[in-house]
Amino acid sequence: MAMELSLTSAVPILLLLLPLLCLLFFRRETRKQASSDGLKAYPIIGTLPHFVKNQDRLIEWSADVVSRCPTHTMFFNFKGIGLMAGAITANPANVEYIAKTNFQNYPKGEFVVSVMADFLGHGIFNSDGDQWLWQRKASSYEFNKRSLRNFVVSTVRFEAVERLLPLLSRAELDGLTLDVQDVLERFAFDNICCIAFDEDPACLTEVGLGANGHAEFMHALNDAQIIVMARFMSPVKWAWRIKKLLNIEPERRMSEAVATIHGYVNRIIRERSERGEAGLARKDDFLSRFISSGEHSDESLRDVVTNFILAGRDTTSSALTWFFWLLSNQHEVEDKIVREVCTVRASSRSTDAAFSFDELREMHYLHAAITESMRLYPPVAIDSRCCQHDDILPDGTFVGKGWQVSYSAYAMARLEEIWGNDCMEYRPERWLDEEGVFRPESSFKYPIFHAGPRMCLGKEMAYIQMKSIVACVLERFSFQFVGGEGRPGLVFSVTLRMEGGLPMQVKKRGH
Incomplete structure (x- = not known):
């Protein structure tokens, strides 16, 4: 009886002590x-x-x-109230471990995939395992073909010479202020559609932008990216699902954006199929490759197209938007690029309005200048994975099962331990050797095109496009930023966009 009384009396004491123990x-x-x-x-x-x-x-x-952390890895832990836990790192050793060494333990994960599923479905950038692998293999085959490189050069040439340069000439003649971010997004959108799907939206023309829902699609694409990132940033994993169920903002707007995106992409697939059946379409574009690689549902093809449009339009346009803004404050860098372009032009004696692949390959300083701008303003600022099993990162950081583990390319660019005391400066010379030849860095130190098995397949295509645009434009024009003092704000969407656009005055270059 005494034992029973002692145990009975201990229960309420333990209940009273439990909150204190938790505290x-x-x-x-x-x-x-x-x-x-x-x-x-x-x-x-x-x-x-x-x-x-x-x-x-x-x-x-x-x-x-992250810059203040000795290991350059920070925690976030809200699990005490049943929410999220994870880590954000800017440590190159951790990046290598997550992206390559222990790749199998850090997939996109169910949370990341589910957050983006209504937007990107299960396309190459939002899938794991076999679903990711077959798309990776099919895409890799295409990207390694020389014919693709040649087609990229010719497509970019057409877009630059026939559309971009005339647009800039009109703006210069009429004294107009251009939103260069918008211009670059339309340029990149035309390019990826031509290259990947044999579709020319002609968005860089006023007629093209107003036709077939192009403007609505572009707006929906931007809106969807911003709302997706709002889902990620919420400390409550499931909050967006409740909003979606109740059809309240911003999920109501997301539903409308996704409907617009899907409708537009479905039309591309339908019209591409009709042209293919009539023998009027190319047979070596990405969409044809995916169609011929096996039986795929309309939904699967829609995911493929949406993923490639996002990657092809938003990454290069984001990179060049920040590049032209940086250049507007760095006249010495601009002068060096122009001198290099003129030297290559004189050496090749070409009279073409654009540049060949071999000519672009000789532009080492331009390559360095673009690479340096992406270091400071990476198109994808933070990349997130999910830890499948408890693990310890190389810097000693414990990460638990189910934690979101992200590496921040934006933060890495701002660490003296990685880039030196001048890490905050825009200095293309850090990428050149004594002979002025471009010298790449480890992808784990510079994860702009990701790293490991998920390394971006379109890296060379992106550089061709960016260098061609810059060389063609700067040979003839200069830009003057008219957006006020200070750095423009960042829009944290899937890619790093510039808040309020990039307003520029176009000036004809004197020779």
């Missing part, structure tokens, strides 16, 4: 985290207040926090 546990965890990243963690809710306060500037804020 002590969370304070112990708080001290661990605060010592590593300097963030104050609160009982139960962990570091949640910091993320809520800075969710509109997550890229810059997380880069600042």
Whole structure:
């Protein structure tokens, strides 16, 4: 009886002590985290207040926090209230481990895939396992063909000579201010559609932009990316699902954007199929390759097209938008690029309005200037994976099963330990050897095109397109930024867009 009484009386005492024990546990965890990243963690809710306060500037804020961490890896842990946990790193050793060494333990994961599924489906950039592998193999075959490289050069040439240069000439003649970000997005959209799907939207022409829903599609694509990132930034994993179920903002707008995107892409596939059946289409474009590689549903083909449009339009346009903004404040760099372009032109004695692949390959300083701008403003600022099993990163950081583990290329660019004391400066020379020849860096130090098995297949195609645009434009024109003082704001969408666009005055270059 005495034993029963003691046990019975101990139960309420334990219940009273339980909250205190939990509080002590969370304070112990708080001290661990605060010592590593300097963030104050609160009982139960962990570091949640910091993320809520800075969710509109997550890229810059997380880069600042990561720079103060001895290991350059920060935690976020909201699991005390049943939410999320994870880590953001800017440590090259961690990037190599996540992207290559222990690749199998860090897939996109169910959370990432589900957040983007209504937008990108299960295309190459939003899939894992066999679903990702077959798309990777089919795409790799295409990207390694010399015929693709030649077609990219000719497609970019047509778009630049027949559309971009005349557009800039009209703007210069009429004294108009152009949103160069919008111009670059339309240029890149025309290109990827021609190269990948044998479709020419002609968006760089006013007639083309207003036809077949192109403008609506472009707007929907931008909107969908912003809303997807809002889903990622929410500390409550399932909050967006509730909003979607209740059809409230921003999920109502997302449904409308996705409907517009799917309708547009389905039309591309339908018209491409009709031209193919009539023998009026190329047979070596990406869409034909995917169609011929096996039986694929309309939904599967739609995912393929949407993923390639996003990659082909948004990454190169984002990179060049920040490049032209940086260049507007760096006249010495611009002069060096122009001199190199003129030297290559004189050497080749070409009278073509555009440049050949061999001519572009000789432009080492231009290659370095574009590479340096992407270092500071990476088109994909943060890439996220999911940890499948408890693990320890090379810097000693523990990551648990189900944690979101991200590496921030934006933060890496701002670390002196990686890039030196001048890491915040725009200095193309850091990419050149003593002979002025371009010298690449490890993809784990410079993960702009990702790294490991998921390394971007379109890297060479992207450089061809970007160098061709810059060389053609700067040979004839210069840009003057008219957007005010200071750096433009960042739009944290799937790619790093410029808030408010890039307003530029076009000036004809004097020779």
